[in-house]
Amino acid sequence: MAAVDAGMSQSQAAARYEVSLRTVERYLARRRATGGLAATEQRHGPEPTVRRRLQAWLPDRLAVAADGTLAEHVAAFAAEQGVVVSLASMSRAIAGLPPEPGEQLTAGGRRRRAGRPLKQKA
Numbered sequence: 001m002a003a004v005d006a007g008m009s010q011s012q013a014a015a016r017y018e019v020s021l022r023t024v025e026r027y028l029a030r031r032r033a034t035g036g037l038a039a040t041e042q043r044h045g046p047e048p049t050v051r052r053r054l055q056a057w058l059p060d061r062l063a064v065a066a067d068g069t070l071a072e073h074v075a076a077f078a079a080e081q082g083v084v085v086s087l088a089s090m091s092r093a094i095a096g097l098p099p100e101p102g103e104q105l106t107a108g109g110r111r112r113r114a115g116r117p118l119k120q121k122a
Contacts, residue, residue: 001027001037050083054093057081062094070094 003013004024014021031037054077061068061076068076070087073094078084085093 001031004028050085051089051093053081053083054085054089055096058093058097062097 003016004010008016010024010028011021014024027037030040034040057077057080058073061073065072065076070090074085074087074090077090
């Protein structure tokens with residue numbers, strides 16, 4: 001966009017940076033509308049309020065009943081919060097919690113399952 005600001009035409013800027021003219025037009029429109037070129041957050045569907053509540057509730061629950069089954073956690077959440085979630089939602093919420101300090105992570109950023117060594121690259 002600095003090239004266009006410096007006086008270069010949009011088509012010249014598109015050719016110089018090997019993008020389409022439409023891309024340059026979209027960037028200029030985004031800068032006019034938002035004041036910058038940063039990507040906007042794309043959110044489709046309703047806000048995940050239940051998941052946020054579940055992830056806020058889980059650390060205290062796991063401190064009390066870490067060895068509980070998914071069904072027990074679901075029942076406790078329903079009793080305390082009045083919202084029923086599926087076993088899959090509970091499992092995803094537990095897996096999505098931040099790791100404990102010192103806990104090993106896989107290369108993809110996931111927590112390592114107990115008893116499984118980290119894969120080594122050859």
